[in-house]
Amino acid sequence: MRERFADALRSQVVGPFLIMLAVATAMALSTDRFLLSQNLKNVGLQVAIVAIVAIGATIVILTAQIDLSSGSLVALTSVLLADIVKNAGLSVPLAALLMILMGAGLGLVNGFFSSYGRIPSFIFTLGTLAIFRGLAFQQTGGTPIFSVSPQLDPIFYGELGGLPLPFVYVVVLYALAWAFLIYTPRGRQIYAVGGNESAARLSGINVNRVRTEAFVIAGALSAVGGILLTARLDSGSPNYGQGLELMAIASAVIGGASLFGGQGNIFATLFGAFTIVIVQNGLNLHAVPSAWQNITLGAIIAVAVGVDMWRGEFARLLVRLWRRGRAAQDEARPTTSTSAEDDVQSRP
């Protein structure tokens, strides 16, 4: 029985994987430079930050909420980290830890007001999207902080056992997220809250708390993204992370997560992140102007969400057909068991 469950999971991952493969093939066929090892390495480094922020986006979306503030939180983390390391002289590990705590705390604010406070998360995090970036500009007076610290470089460009660290972070964080979602009661409750909020509540699940925790996780992961971006560029800037929230959400949705909640697979999100970054990379290689890149990203999101909507219809249609098929089967097979007729609506 567990095998069947695993099958279902795998099938959720196959589609997004094929999409990623198709996009990569298209890029490889259209430009020779795509498959250059330097370019592939670039894609890998670029995908890491998107993919990590997308974990949080997915978990929040699973609870039928949305976090629009992650890109701004990346920027805020970046300038604060640069500031406290360069100007206040904090050691990088301590500063990074503080940033993750701050991210979790700001996630708590997002989660608290969108669940206990009953402000739709779409609206509330739109507010914090503006607030966090505003704070980031406020912090530096709008100018980036360059040459922060030589200690930052190894965080992003270091290696562990020959593997680039960003790769290691992605593997570890995705494994943790997967274990959390599939193997812990809380992970299951996240799916339950997104699947049927009132059923979850009637079953004694503290829906507000589950949702708040999802935002806390997302906030902490955005901070991780901000730290990595700062380390990668050895600078903090209030302009970092623009549109990153859309890329993260798009990764989840391309990976099959439903914006209605309760549906989604964390590994599928990873393929979604790859798809987004490969498209962006391909457009760069083809020297497509950035305005058109934005338009493309927007179009991809629109299509992915559209597919999410149609998929619901499509699935319902399949279930109906399947049931009709079964009913026909049961009719055709004469049976003494009375339990076959359970769809009959014939109470007096």
Add this chain to the structure above:
Amino acid sequence: MSDHPLLELRGVSKSFGSVQALTDVDFEVRAGEVMALVGDNGAGKSTLIKCVAGIHGMDDGQLLFDGSPATIHGPKDAAKLGIEIVYQDLALCDNLDVVQNMYLGREERNWFHRLRESPMEAKTSETLRSLAVTTIRSIRQPVATLSGGQRQSVAVARAVMWNSQLVILDEPTAALGVSQTEQVLELVKRLAEQGLAVVLISHNLHDIFEVATRITVLRLGRDIGVYERATTTQEEVVHAITAGIPTKVAGIAGTGNGAPA
């Protein structure tokens, strides 16, 4: 059957804004009996049991469990007392499978907070088997793919799995076919025989007279009275449902001054 009530409600009132859903309602159920709770649509049946579950706070009134006053603030408190409720608006998650729904909110876990799937699967299978629910092909099937009757079976099975003392079923047969209804009614009888207190909400009198020990009638949010199944008739109960006058305020016409249904 014991002769003191397992659950007793005294003088429960509840309003939603200007809608007076319950007015001074008394209710009780004993271990080993099936207490039917009947009344027209909007009479306040679901509201009454949601007060028991702590989903709605009572404006007024008292709840006694096993003779002593108890306060229930939510489904968890109710479960702690051994009260399980199958809600009318089916409380299942379509995106989760049968096992996941059976254990929703109280998943088995080990010391490391890891879900223990095997015992959950075993207990789910065992419970479904003990209730003679045989049509579900896989307990790892998402609930979305089940039929109405199968979903109801899962909901009932979930309520009885927890060694509960009191099981409340809110219109469990409303969406079921004939044979599935019989199965659920059989199940209800069996629960009472096993010594559980059962509250069965229905407005199908045929079902009620088949399984109930006693019948409480609600009308326009007031309780009209309790009838012994053995000594009453369908006519008397129908009359109570449609035109009954609350005995507690004898002398005041039952019609006209109640909350609109």
